[in-house]
Amino acid sequence: xxxxxxxxxxxxxxxxxxxxxxxxxxxxxxxxxxxxxxxxxxxxxxxxxxxxxxxxxxxxxxxxxxxxxxxxxxxxxxxxx
Numbered sequence: 001x002x003x004x005x006x007x008x009x010x011x012x013x014x015x016x017x018x019x020x021x022x023x024x025x026x027x028x029x030x031x032x033x034x035x036x037x038x039x040x041x042x043x044x045x046x047x048x049x050x051x052x053x054x055x056x057x058x059x060x061x062x063x064x065x066x067x068x069x070x071x072x073x074x075x076x077x078x079x080x081x
Contacts, residue, residue, distance in 0.1 A: 005039070007046040007057045014047040017056075029055075033062070 006017040032049065036042035039059070046057040 004058045004060045005043060007043060007052050007059060008055075009047055009052040014043075014052070016043060032057075 004019060006019065008015050008017070029051070034042060034045055036045060039061070042059050046052060046059050049057055051057065
């Protein structure tokens with residue numbers, strides 16, 4: 001089962017690795033949740049994230065879970081200035 005694709009950018013060139021192969025000296029520093037059309041779109045976005053130049057970005061699929069009586073979280077629109 002496909003679990004992750006790792007993106008690293010070095011010298012302006014993005015390299016993709018099949019699987020979550022971060023080094024043990026690297027650690028999780030946070031996460032980005034993006035809405036992408038497909039895996040290729042998500043990988044393109046990941047390559048543009050600045051930390052990809054110094055470490056790696058793991059791209060993992062997520063799915064929405066429909067639970068009766070609950071709605072998916074959607075960020076509120078910013079108030080007009």
